[in-house]
Amino acid sequence: MDHFDYRNGELYAEELPIARIAEEVGTPVYIYSRATLERHARVFRDGLKDLPSVHCAFAVKSNPNVAVLKVLKEQGFGADVVSEGEMRRALAAGIPAEDIVFSGVGKTRHELTHALEAGVGQFNLESEEEGVELAGIAARKGLTANCALRVNPDVEAGTHEKISTGKAENKFGVPYDRAAEIFDRLARLPGMNLRGLAVHIGSQLQSLDPLEAAFGRMGALMEAIRAEGHHITHMDLGGGVGVPYKQGEVFPSLEDYGAMVARVCKDWGVTLMFEPGRVITGNSGVLVTEVIRVKQGVHSPFVVVDAAMNDLARPAMYDAWHDFQAVHPRGDHFIASVVGPICESSDTFAKNREIDRVEAGDLAVFRTAGAYGATMANTYNSRPLVPEVLVSGEKFAVVADRIEPETILAAERVPDWL
Ligand SMILES: Cc1ncc(COP(=O)(O)O)c(C=O)c1O
Numbered sequence: 001m002d003h004f005d006y007r008n009g010e011l012y013a014e015e016l017p018i019a020r021i022a023e024e025v026g027t028p029v030y031i032y033s034r035a036t037l038e039r040h041a042r043v044f045r046d047g048l049k050d051l052p053s054v055h056c057a058f059a060v061k062s063n064p065n066v067a068v069l070k071v072l073k074e075q076g077f078g079a080d081v082v083s084e085g086e087m088r089r090a091l092a093a094g095i096p097a098e099d100i101v102f103s104g105v106g107k108t109r110h111e112l113t114h115a116l117e118a119g120v121g122q123f124n125l126e127s128e129e130e131g132v133e134l135a136g137i138a139a140r141k142g143l144t145a146n147c148a149l150r151v152n153p154d155v156e157a158g159t160h161e162k163i164s165t166g167k168a169e170n171k172f173g174v175p176y177d178r179a180a181e182i183f184d185r186l187a188r189l190p191g192m193n194l195r196g197l198a199v200h201i202g203s204q205l206q207s208l209d210p211l212e213a214a215f216g217r218m219g220a221l222m223e224a225i226r227a228e229g230h231h232i233t234h235m236d237l238g239g240g241v242g243v244p245y246k247q248g249e250v251f252p253s254l255e256d257y258g259a260m261v262a263r264v265c266k267d268w269g270v271t272l273m274f275e276p277g278r279v280i281t282g283n284s285g286v287l288v289t290e291v292i293r294v295k296q297g298v299h300s301p302f303v304v305v306d307a308a309m310n311d312l313a314r315p316a317m318y319d320a321w322h323d324f325q326a327v328h329p330r331g332d333h334f335i336a337s338v339v340g341p342i343c344e345s346s347d348t349f350a351k352n353r354e355i356d357r358v359e360a361g362d363l364a365v366f367r368t369a370g371a372y373g374a375t376m377a378n379t380y381n382s383r384p385l386v387p388e389v390l391v392s393g394e395k396f397a398v399v400a401d402r403i404e405p406e407t408i409l410a411a412e413r414v415p416d417w418l
């Protein structure tokens, strides 16, 4: 799955001992493997090889580091962005504007205008209101906006409720039953080239069944819209394919995913678009941390590490599991809770879990931290933003510096009337 493996009793990132990187850059630090990113990108594309026309747009939100985007651009990926900031990052990585899909439920007027002027390839419209606004901006500028209408298929994704997006009660897309009528109205607007439909039912899906159900519904909708005389040339099937977070967990393979897509969508006569995020980046990264101390608790010891919920928010936000492994395993295990230094109990990475025995000063990693890791970091408790490192064979580079609290402090002002 990845290039983070033990050799001679210590954990490596590709050809480099993780301890060496930690020594040079400090901890906590995110480490990404270029070889893993490339392999995931290749395997994703290979799974889709039986489809006649495919566009893969990497979901930048999962890991917006420009070096990561550049690796994926070189693998032929465009970008799926949800803000002007993400669009700027994709462009900075050299991804051509026409390979960018602009998604997101709250694109501002400023973002719509800017993206239109930049020439992004497709806007995924989240509402009729957004479509009307965008068409108006485009028509006034003498431009045409290529668009797909995001539809909420009302399908249960079977993932954590906070990252499920395809049920009727979620804020995303237009209601399935109203989609044909909205499509018809938007398609007639000057400035609008409404060329497709888009769907994305959630993230970290463990089964292909909900995706298959959603795609089936989209196919039926596409036929109904075509029957009204509209042309549909693009279908954006979103992202969402899940990854194993626990050793030994079994997930559908990308080959299975590709076969399912081919079975359901092969004869649609469209360019199929994909927005994978986690499946590309999740297992391409780890968060390295140092054990500050091991503190005795009533039920089990607390391993207090120097990473915290501000660095990796997923456990606190979604009760997510990240495997915890010692960089130099001592050969035995113990039951412990792994916690960060932040002043709330949600700053817990593992509760009473059997883990590698560690002691103060030991290095360890949280695995599967390449997606929705650094990008969701913040400076709670006035902690620094964690640096990021990209490894390629025997080389590594710091691809995002540690941002110290002083830098943030320097941006603050105390008014002179205080
Ligand atoms: C519209 C859209 N596309 C793509 C993604 C990427 O999802 P994932 O990282 O699960 O592949 C998301 C996140 O869920 C999303 O909201």
Ligand SMILES: N[C@@H](CCCC[NH3+])C(=O)O
Binding pocket: 061, 163, 203, 204, 314, 318, 371, 372
């Ligand atoms: N941030 C979420 C995924 C959100 C997907 C965004 N559409 C996670 O870490 O699992």
